[in-house]
Amino acid sequence: MSSTAIGADSxxxxxxxxxxYLNATRGLKSWIFTVDHKRIGIMYLGAILTFFLxxxxxxxxxxxxxxxPDPVLTKDPSLYNKLFTLHGAIMVFxxxxxxxxxxxxxxxxxxxxxxxxxxxPKLNLASLWVYCIGALFLIAVILTKAVETGWTFYxxxxxxxxxxxxxxxxxxxxxxxxxxxxxxxxxxxxxxxxAPGMTWRRLPLFVWAMYATSIIQVLxxxxxxxxxxxxxxxxxxxxxxxxxxxxxxxxxxxxxFWFYSHPVVYVMILPGFGIISELxxxxxxxxxxxxxxxxxxxxxxxxxxxxxxxxxxxxxxxSPLASVIFSALTFFVAVPTAIKxxxxxxxxxxxxxxxxxPMMYTFSFLFLFSIGGLTxxxxxxxxxxxxxxxxxxxxxHFHYVMMGGTLIAFIGGIFHWWPKMTGKLYxxxxxxxxxxxxxxxxxxxxxxxxxxxxxxxxxxxxxxAEQYQPWxxxxxxxxxxxxxxxxxxxxxxxxxxxxxxxxxxxxxGAVSMEWETATPPIEHNFHExxxxxxxxxxxxxxxxxxxxxx
Amino acid sequence: xxxxxxxxxxxxxxxxxxxxxxxxxxxxxIYWTMVIFFVAIVGTMIYFAVKYKKRSxxxxxxxxxxxxxxxxxxxxxxxxxxxxxxxxxxxxxxSMLIPPANATDVHVTGYKWGWNFTYxxxxxxxxxxxxxxxxxxxxxxxxEQTSPDDMAVLHSFYVPAFRIKRDVLPYRYTVLWFxxxxxxxxxxxxxxxxxxxxxxxxxxxxxxxxxxWEAAISSGRDFVDDGSMxxxxxxxxxxxxxAGCPACHSVEGQxxxxxxxxxxxxxxEAIEGGAPVMVDEDYLRESIMEPQAKIVNGYPRTxxxxxxQLSPDQIMGLVEYIKTLQ
Ligand SMILES: [Cu+2]
Ligand SMILES: [Cu+2]
Numbered sequence: 001m002s003s004t005a006i007g008a009d010s011x012x013x014x015x016x017x018x019x020x021y022l023n024a025t026r027g028l029k030s031w032i033f034t035v036d037h038k039r040i041g042i043m044y045l046g047a048i049l050t051f052f053l054x055x056x057x058x059x060x061x062x063x064x065x066x067x068x069p070d071p072v073l074t075k076d077p078s079l080y081n082k083l084f085t086l087h088g089a090i091m092v093f094x095x096x097x098x099x100x101x102x103x104x105x106x107x108x109x110x111x112x113x114x115x116x117x118x119x120x121p122k123l124n125l126a127s128l129w130v131y132c133i134g135a136l137f138l139i140a141v142i143l144t145k146a147v148e149t150g151w152t153f154y155x156x157x158x159x160x161x162x163x164x165x166x167x168x169x170x171x172x173x174x175x176x177x178x179x180x181x182x183x184x185x186x187x188x189x190x191x192x193x194x195a196p197g198m199t200w201r202r203l204p205l206f207v208w209a210m211y212a213t214s215i216i217q218v219l220x221x222x223x224x225x226x227x228x229x230x231x232x233x234x235x236x237x238x239x240x241x242x243x244x245x246x247x248x249x250x251x252x253x254x255x256x257f258w259f260y261s262h263p264v265v266y267v268m269i270l271p272g273f274g275i276i277s278e279l280x281x282x283x284x285x286x287x288x289x290x291x292x293x294x295x296x297x298x299x300x301x302x303x304x305x306x307x308x309x310x311x312x313x314x315x316x317x318x319s320p321l322a323s324v325i326f327s328a329l330t331f332f333v334a335v336p337t338a339i340k341x342x343x344x345x346x347x348x349x350x351x352x353x354x355x356x357x358p359m360m361y362t363f364s365f366l367f368l369f370s371i372g373g374l375t376x377x378x379x380x381x382x383x384x385x386x387x388x389x390x391x392x393x394x395x396x397h398f399h400y401v402m403m404g405g406t407l408i409a410f411i412g413g414i415f416h417w418w419p420k421m422t423g424k425l426y427x428x429x430x431x432x433x434x435x436x437x438x439x440x441x442x443x444x445x446x447x448x449x450x451x452x453x454x455x456x457x458x459x460x461x462x463x464x465a466e467q468y469q470p471w472x473x474x475x476x477x478x479x480x481x482x483x484x485x486x487x488x489x490x491x492x493x494x495x496x497x498x499x500x501x502x503x504x505x506x507x508x509g510a511v512s513m514e515w516e517t518a519t520p521p522i523e524h525n526f527h528e529x530x531x532x533x534x535x536x537x538x539x540x541x542x543x544x545x546x547x548x549x550x
Numbered sequence: 551x552x553x554x555x556x557x558x559x560x561x562x563x564x565x566x567x568x569x570x571x572x573x574x575x576x577x578x579x580i581y582w583t584m585v586i587f588f589v590a591i592v593g594t595m596i597y598f599a600v601k602y603k604k605r606s607x608x609x610x611x612x613x614x615x616x617x618x619x620x621x622x623x624x625x626x627x628x629x630x631x632x633x634x635x636x637x638x639x640x641x642x643x644x645s646m647l648i649p650p651a652n653a654t655d656v657h658v659t660g661y662k663w664g665w666n667f668t669y670x671x672x673x674x675x676x677x678x679x680x681x682x683x684x685x686x687x688x689x690x691x692x693x694e695q696t697s698p699d700d701m702a703v704l705h706s707f708y709v710p711a712f713r714i715k716r717d718v719l720p721y722r723y724t725v726l727w728f729x730x731x732x733x734x735x736x737x738x739x740x741x742x743x744x745x746x747x748x749x750x751x752x753x754x755x756x757x758x759x760x761x762x763w764e765a766a767i768s769s770g771r772d773f774v775d776d777g778s779m780x781x782x783x784x785x786x787x788x789x790x791x792x793a794g795c796p797a798c799h800s801v802e803g804q805x806x807x808x809x810x811x812x813x814x815x816x817x818x819e820a821i822e823g824g825a826p827v828m829v830d831e832d833y834l835r836e837s838i839m840e841p842q843a844k845i846v847n848g849y850p851r852t853x854x855x856x857x858x859q860l861s862p863d864q865i866m867g868l869v870e871y872i873k874t875l876q
Contacts, residue, residue: 078746150743154704244720245701247840251719284602285609290616293625315706316717317724320647324640331632335625342624345591348598350612355603363599370591374584381635383642384577387713390706390741454561454577456710458741461749465737543610 020423024523035121038521040128041107042421045414047132048103051094052407056486058087063445063479066472069463077462081148084460088151089142089168093175094135096406097264100271101182101217102131104413105210107421109186111514111521112204114195114530119188127181134178138171150460152257154250166235169228176221179267183217186210195513197532204512204536205294209274212298213267216305220263227256251317258309266305268402270298272409273340276365279412280344282510283359284351287537290343297336304333314385323382330380337373341366352541356508357431357492361412364439368404372397375450390460392471393453396446404442411438411489418493419503423520426496434492437485444478512536566732566757567712569646574713576638583631646714649727653686657782657866660693660705660718663747665738668866672782673769677753679738680767681730682760688727690831690869691718694862706742709755717742721839723832730757786871789864793856801875808853809846812875820847834869 021038031039062084065073074080110118118124141147145164153165190211194203230241240246242253273294281288288294310318310326344366353359375397378384388394419425452471457464464472506515511534517526558564561581562574656679657668667675681687695702702720709715709728716726738753758766780788790796798807815834818826822845827833836843838860841853860868 077749081746081748148745154743243701244722250704285611287613287615289614290621293616293621314643315715317719317722320644323643327639328636331636334632335629338628339621339625341591343621345595345598346614346617346620348595348602350614351598351602352604352609352611353599353602355599363595366595367592370588374588377584377632377635378577378580381576381580381639383573383639383646384580385639386643386646386715387573387577387710389715390708451561456563456708456737456739458708458739458749460743463749465752539611541609541611542613544613546610546613 018518018522020518020520021523022423022520033125035117035125036523037106037110037118037121037124038421038525040124041103041105044098044106044128044131045103045421047128047135048095048099051090051135052099055087055090055095056483058083058090060479060483062087063476065462066464067476068473069466069469078148080462081150081460082142085148085150086139086142089138091402092151092264092268093138093172096268096402097175097179098131098182099268099406099410100275100413101179101186101210101213101267102127104275104410104417105186105206105271106182108417108514109207109210110189110193111420111517111525112207112512112536113189113193114198114513114516114526114532115189115193116525118185119192120185123181124185127178127185130174130181131178134171134174137174138168141167141171152261154254154257166228166231169224169231173221173224173228176217176224179217180221183214186214187218195530195532198513199532201291202532202535203295205277205288205291205298206271206274208295209270209277209298212302213270213274215299216263216267216270216302219306220260220267223256223260227253227260230256251313254313254316255309255318258312259306262309262312263302263305265401266301268406270301272365272369272406273298275409275413275416276344276362278512279358279362279409279416280347281537281539282416282508283356283362284348284353285509285539285541286347286349286351287535287539287542288343289346289349290339293339294343297339301333301336304329304336308333311380311385314382315389327380327382327385330376334373334377334380341370341373355432356415357426357428357435358412358416358508360432360435361408361415364435364442365405365408365412367439368400368408368442372400372402372404375400387456388453390458391453392449392457392459395459396449396453399446399449404446408438408442414493415489416508417514418496419507420514420519420521422497422500423503424496424500425503425507426492426500430488430492434485434489437488438482439485441478441480441482441485445475445482446478448472448474448478509539511538511540563710564732564736565711566730566734566736567709567714568729568731569642569713570711570731572642572645576635576642579638580635583635587628646727649688649725650686653688653727654682655688655690655870656681657870658689658691658707658718659862660691660707660740660744660751661696662700662703662745663740663751665707665751665753668782668863669767670782670870671764671767672780672785673767675767675769677738679753679755680763681755681757682763683730683733683757685760686727686729688725689716690723690725691716692723692835692862693718693720695720703744704742705740705744705751708739708741709736710739711736712755715741721835723830723835725831730755733757733759782867782870783874784871785863786867786869789860789867790871793860793864793868795868798853807850809849811872814875815873821845822847831869831873834872835865838865838868 021036061073065080141164147164147168153168190207233239234241234243238246240248242248242250244250277288277294308326308330310322311330314323378388379397415431448471452468457468503519505519513530516530565571655670659666664677667679691707693702693705705718707716707718707726712728714726714728716724734757736755738755740748740751800806800810801812803810803812814829817829819829820826839857841855842851845851
């Protein structure tokens with residue numbers, strides 16, 4: 001397990017190359033009906049990135065329309081409303097929620113545990129197909145039913161939208177099932193299938209993050225099912241639950257929606273945290289600073305995350321007492337989150353930092369996520385939230401967290417594990433350039449939205465008061481740079497598949513278990529059951545003769 | 551007007567209400583906390599990245615795996631700052647919830663897509679709220695349907711220059727108050743997504759000197775349909791009679807089928823099988839439109855519902871009329 005084991009298959013069957021999971025079997029069927037977690041992970045990755053592309057193009061269209069308060073792309077505000085509804089729904093439910101767990105998690109988690117597969121491989125395959133059905137269903141509903149409510153599907157919006165909102169929630173519910181399947185699988189796999197010697201203290205932090213995420217998935221998703229059932233009852237039996245025309249309470253819907261959707265925010269971000277813990281250690285050649293703190297903070301974020309949903313409703317007419325309690329609880333989430341960021345930075349201390357593409361994305365993550373997290377303070381504080389709620393400030397805040405956090409970590413993770421997944425090396429220089437372009441484009445796009453927001457520009461506006469135009473224009477220009485960066489990243493990866501160099505067995509010199517097998521892995525992951533003899537971050541460079549103060 | 555421009559900063563719009571100054575003080579306290587933490591975190595990251603950049607293949611790295619004292623420090627110390635933010639924000643939020651007793655009431659009706667403002671005089675303004683300088687104004691807001699086959703939806707009433715915002719709910723009253731400190735005209739935005747016309751649901755608050763106020767709001771619209779000018783409460787009194795309320799409610803203290811309605815506004819009402827409730831506008835509205843929702847202790851469940859029979863204007867009038875009964 002030294003960092004110089006280049007080229008040859010670690011199990012050294014000299015001469016001809018051993019078959020790997022990619023070429024062990026052939027044909028479309030061998031993919032569609034595979035139960036191999038690695039192939040499922042790859043298919044998920046393909047599907048998620050496709051939706052990311054679609055969601056991203058929609059974002060470009062939305063930004064283009066906002067270049068001027070006058071019509072740019074369309075004269076029809078309701079078309080604009082459909083565009084941002086689709087953008088939000090796709091990015092949240094089809095990209096962010098499944099992104100890391102379903103793709104990288106599926107691929108890497110069993111390998112990191114030294115397991116042959118996940119606990120329930122068939123359930124895993126079912127998860128993928130349920131995801132595809134749910135995704136197509138949700139998009140079809142939004143397109144055909146002309147849902148233009150935004151991704152939050154708040155009721156009531158109009159008489160016609162009432163029925164389509166039930167259907168859209170059904171779509172979210174189907175998608176939720178696919179994540180419950182993944183979550184259940186991960187929980188059981190982590191409990192039951194760790195390699196001998198892999199104690200809880202030796203779990204890679206990525207696995208801890210997956211564990212916390214899975215718990216939220218399994219507990220929160222039933223709530224969306226209940227919401228949907230209640231809406232169905234309301235529609236079919238005419239009992240007023242959420243619809244004020246029937247004597248229902250629209251604020252109640254908001255409670256239900258956020259009771260599900262706030263924990264889901266942590267489903268989106270925790271896996272990103274997991275990836276950063278891996279990247280910052282491997283590329284700094286350092287053990288993680290504060291392993292216990294990072295692992296425990298993941299789990300505590302998962303738990304507290306269930307108790308803060310009302311912070312989306314400080315001005316909604318919920319009881320003031322509730323607002324006060326939710327505000328206080330929200331501040332509690334800030335602490336474990338801050339602990340993580342500080343621990344990652346401290347991990348770099350005394351390291352030997354390689355400016356690889358994954359590390360460039362890690363720097364980018366730390367910068368952007370710090371802004372995303374800190375700007376949340378103004379929103380958890382009651383009095384300032386009143387001014388900022390539902391303005392572009394919120395839009396900027398959650399893009400810094402969700403895109404600057406989760407998606408940047410996701411992309412960094414793809415670059416990190418790309419050689420493992422494909423067996424190919426990409427061009428490092430262009431990888432770095434993509435990271436820098438994404439970083440610059442992202443900041444131009446979203447920092448300007450902070451200013452528009454504090455100045456008072458509301459979100460979900462097709463047209464706007466002219467004093468906001470400079471900031472909106474800057475943001476639109478930024479979105480082009482951002483797109484350029486993302487396309488560069490995609491180009492770098494695609495090019496590596498066709499004509500990239502063959503990756504050495506362990507290009508980063510990582511010591512967690514996924515690198516102990518061949519690259520790309522063989523179909524059954526390991527020839528024999530691997531034994532775990534050290535922690536996931538015991539790099540050979542670490543100088544144990546130095547005192548801990550160094 | 552010049553002074554409003556001066557108070558405008560890179561981050562925040564002009565300050566035009568009593569809330570703006572205290573809001574902005576808190577805003578900048580948190581803002582600078584954010585900036586300091588950000589610079590500390592990212593500065594350290596950049597310093598480490600440069601200092602510990604890989605030099606050679608035989609670099610040796612530190613075995614450091616944590617530092618209990620440091621970890622405890624950065625877990626606990628920032629909490630004090632968080633407590634300050636929370637408490638300060640709480641204080642500001644509470645002051646926004648409790649209007650002063652001498653506030654003037656204005657009714658706000660959000661609809662698809664615009665705002666109507668009904669003053670106690672019975673005058674109505676569309677998309678233009680006119681208020682006197684330096685006097686507390688209390689907005690009683692609801693969302694109503696525009697036509698019988700559409701539905702009322704959520705809106706939110708937001709005036710950036712005043713730093714106030716509150717959701718406007720269908721068929722219910724929510725309350726918001728402010729006191730303008732600058733003359734001029736300020737944007738009103740709808741901040742709860744409400745469909746196609748959401749971004750056009752823009753109005754203005756116009757702040758005028760108090761002595762000009764009555765003249766400024768008199769639009770000539772007349773509520774009372776017999777042609778005589780009447781206040782909102784007078785219109786309500788007429789509705790009260792026409793809808794047959796006096797059959798069950800006295801306004802002079804006698805108990806009929808229903809409780810007497812004088813003095814009811816602002817008092818605590820004992821409710822059958824529930825905690826006592828404060829009688830405010832929203833309670834009055836609910837009592838009329840959904841009488842069965844809360845039954846006054848010791849009275850029969852005989853009040854008929856008026857849902858679908860009274861227009862939003864008539865409900866507004868009734869509420870204002872009952873408020874005047876002492
Ligand atoms: Cu939340
Ligand atoms: Cu609106």
